Amino acid sequence: MQKRYMAIWFRHLLTDGLARRRPELKDLPFVLAAPVKNKIIITASSPTAEREGAFTGMAAADARAASGDLVVVDEVPGQAAKLLRLIGLGCIRYTPMVSIDLPDGLLLDISGCTHLWGGEREYLKEIVLKLRAAGFDARAAIADTMGTAWAVARFAQKRPIIASGEQAAAITGLPPAALRLEPEPLERLQKLGFRNIGPLLATAPQALRRRFGQELLLRIDQALGRTEEYRELLVPPVPYSERLPCLEPIRTAPAIEIAIKKLLEMLCLRLQNEGKGVRKAILKCHRIDGRKVQVSITTAKGSHSISHLMRLFELQISKIEPALGIELFVLEAPRVEDMETVQEQLWAEAKGLADTALAELLDRIAGKVGPEAIRRYLPSENHWPERSVKLASTLTEEPQTAWPELPRPIRLLQKPEAIEVMALVPDHPPKQFVHIGKRHQVAKADGPERIGREWWRDKGEHRDYYVIEDSEGQRYWVFRSGHYDGGDAQWYLHGYFA
Amino acid sequence: MADAKRELIERLQKDILQLEGYRPPEAGRRGVLGLGPLETAFPNGVFPQHSVHELVCANSEQAAASGGLVSGILSMLMQKSGVCVWIGRERRLFAPALAAFGIAPHQVIFISLHKDKDTLWVMEEALKCSGLTAVVCELREMDFKQSRRFQLAVENSRVTGFVLRNTKDKLSSTACAARWQVRSLPSADMNGLPGLGFLRWQVDLLKVRNGHTGSWQLEWQDGHFVPAEEILISEERQVG
Known part of the structure; x- marks a missing residue:
């Protein structure tokens, strides 16, 4: 044709x-x-x-x-x-x-x-x-x-x-520009007075090749149909989606489990061949009463392991309500990412944060209790204690700056708690303080460490932090908000040292 | 005759220890972690890494002190590339403080949970994961059955588990390898210099399987546990 x-x-x-x-x-x-x-x-x-x-x-x-x-x-x-x-x-x-x-x-x-x-x-x-x-x-x-x-x-x-x-x-x-030529031969053609293609077709090919190169002849041949031309075709992306219609409506948890397993086998085979891993998968269950129920899983690192994805879905099965029965399962993977192939290790060593088993564990935990419960911290370049850490966005993100070396309490109260203090000399650490009805005699103290408020973020007083040790040997992190002479300087307990 | 019997009993005891997860250090590897006197209390003189330890803390101050001891032990366990999961009730633990104990705080994954039921589930899953070095969890109550499950999980995965029990009630018995209690002690006077000295704790080993209970006064000095007894005696004299 x-x-x-x-x-x-x-x-x-x-x-x-x-x-x-x-x-x-x-x-x-x-x-x-x-x-x-x-x-x-x-x-x-x-x-x-x-x-x-x-x-x-x-x-x-x-x-x-x-x-x-x-x-x-x-x-x-x-x-x-x-x-x-x-x-x-x-x-x-x-x-x-x-x-x-x-x-x-x-x-x-x-x-x-x-x-x-x-x-x-x-x-x-x-x-x-x-x-x-x-x-x-x-x-x-x-x-x-x-x-x-x-x-x-x-x-x-x-x-x-x-x-x-x-x-x-x-x-x-x-x-001649209609021949899809480079600017250089085009300019030469114009100089030699070829206003249109007609005279070019009448000229001997040898003469053209010598003056304008092979490209002109190729373009003429392509335009006239003497040589074939091939181009790369546009391939629409095929969505990562698998369907499983059921002969009989499915109502029990073990049957749903089998269905998910079958779908995962189909999906993971394709993912494995393409070297991709699931980051997010959605299971849509079409019920015979016309309703649709869906559950989704997310992973911290791309995965095409059937057993791992199956375990994540197992935690979700109880959320699927089959009612009269499910007649069609559709498994979609809207987010996939390239996987790095890892060589299997002969000796099991501590692999740190890049470990697959760890990523799978965190996926399971996120599936059970929600991803917001899991946090990893990196140092942030702020002195204000509440802002001195930031959340890591990925599991393998490395800190850009060193962790601070100043004394910091192992337990930090989310909100500083007000304490009543007695200080002998102004601008000195307190001699005793009362916290939740208990009086502590201060034996030793270090400080102050003044931390200024970031004025471009919020207004308020600076804090003068002291590390204090009471007579029983318990160590606290307390601060005075603002200068002493203001009269309304308030003391707070902000943390416990080990 | 008596000698032969003693030998037999000793061998049997060793076998039982192995079955319970206490293995002597592998050839070519130092089994000693560098925990100082703490290690002597355990069978073979080796800190049981593949078991669950329980720390009892009655109040916030004791919880902080327990956190300090656990951080010290963790720094020995994690070395460079190890990863630890810390399961807490609220976001109380302050990550930058771990740097003082020689732990890279970004190698610790914090999980914050409110229900004890979720905490138990997450703890057990984490203990099963062999990619981790240690798991620390803060709990209110743990029964014998649950502690037994933890112990079974670590015997396969060889992860070290620490349970911080924040409770004032009477403690039920558990299957943990050891039960500790840590309290802060006044730091040593540095020859009349003002300020605080090294962190100092009273560490009590209340219960230990197949070992000897004990009580120590320890100081955390430049990344090591150092016994602090001699200094304390001189202090007491001063007070007296």
């Missing part, structure tokens, strides 16, 4: 994409710009901005001078590829073979697809109208080869559909 290709060109891909995300920009002249060699250069310009004289390649400052209300937005690198990928995935409904054509187009292999829309004209109209309705200024063309379709979509004024075998006639009148 004759191959047919469609090329789609987005004249203002980046600006259209941005206008879709930020509708307030739609009617304003705006450009995207990126720094190139100490200069902010326009990389994409909206139709309104183009009308006002701001073109791609200009310095943003020049464009601003020409048009007062020009909005300059920083360009996000890689945005074009991201947009094209999304549009391409949307185009998979028209043909299974879509490929991205950077920087601003798509190439579709539409062989044998067009009759479903009632012919090529209707097919093309459908796609272009849909894209324009979505806010993209798109042009498309259909031809026997990708090269010709590409050229016609971008450079021809009318007749976007090129009949089979008429590639040469279609591109004769187009400029």
Whole structure:
């Protein structure tokens, strides 16, 4: 069968994409710009901005001078590829073979697809109208080869559909830039007066190769269909999801367990082959009364171990209410991550925090009592005791700064408790203090260690901390809030030393 | 005849010890942890690492002192790369303090639970995990059955367990290898210098399986337990 290709060109891909995300920009002249060699250069310009004289390649400052209300937005690198990928995935409904054509187009292999829309004209109209309705200024063309379709979509004024075998006639009148050439041979062609492709087709290939290189001949051959051209196709991601329909409705816990095990076997096989591990999995149970119940598990580290995931689900089975029965189980893994393959160790050694058994233990605990109960601390660069530690975000995160070496109590009260003190001399540690009705005689004391409040966070007094030891040998961390002379200096107990 | 019998009994006793999880140090490895006098009380002179220890604390001050002793032992057990799980009732334990005991506080995973039932479950699961070096848990009540379960778990995984029992009530018997009580003592006078001396504790070994109970006064000095008896005597003289 004759191959047919469609090329789609987005004249203002980046600006259209941005206008879709930020509708307030739609009617304003705006450009995207990126720094190139100490200069902010326009990389994409909206139709309104183009009308006002701001073109791609200009310095943003020049464009601003020409048009007062020009909005300059920083360009996000890689945005074009991201947009094209999304549009391409949307185009998979028209043909299974879509490929991205950077920087601003798509190439579709539409062989044998067009009759479903009632012919090529209707097919093309459908796609272009849909894209324009979505806010993209798109042009498309259909031809026997990708090269010709590409050229016609971008450079021809009318007749976007090129009949089979008429590639040469279609591109004769187009400029050499329609051959997808590098800037250097293109410049040479222009210097030598090749205004359009027609004379190139009439020239002997040997002469062209000598002057312009092999690439020109290849591009001509590709456009005319003398050589095949291959492109990488867009593959939509397959979600990590498994289904298990049941012949009879399931109502008992052991049966649910068997179902989960079967689903995990299917899911984990695929994950193992792809070297991925589950971070979050959801089990959806569709009941025969039309309701849906679901339970989910999360892991601290990607896992594709059936036994481990099974154990996590076992803790959740009691939460599944089967009612009259469950007829369909769906297991989804919305979050997966790449796993590092670890070599099995011959000698069991202490592996520290990277140990798999430890990660599995924490998953089980999180499944039973909730992940917020588990905490790991790292030093934080704050002197204020309540803020001197921060939570570690991952299990293997290492501290960036050293732990402080000042004396700190092993038990810190969440909230300092007020105490009554008696001090002989102002600005000295107390001689005795009363805490919850018990009087302590202070025998020894160290201090003060003044810790200032972080004024940019909250207002209040500084604290003067003392380590004190009472006559029974018990050690406390107490502080006076504020200066002594204020009259209202209050003492607090904040911790116990070992 | 009597000699032969004694030899036989000694051998049988050793076998029983092995069955109960007290193994003599492996060849080429030092079984001594560096706990100073504490080790002498245990069979073979080795601190039982693969068993559960129980520390009794009646109030917050004693809980802090017990935490200090446990931290000291943990620093010996964890060495560099070991990981410890600390199960507490509220977020009372202050991580930076562990650095003073030679423990990297980021190697300790804190789990905060409110129900004793959850604590028991988590403790047992953690004791089964061979990737850990030690598990510490703060509990109010523990019955014999539960302590037996803990002991069985550690015999397989070879993890050291510490149970801090915060209770004032009469203590029920448990299957733990040892029962400790720690109280703070006044620190030593540093030749008339002001301020506090080294941390000092009265450590009582109330119960021990197959060993001898004992009572020591210890000081924590630069990462080691040091007996503090001589200094105390001189102090008492001063007081008298």
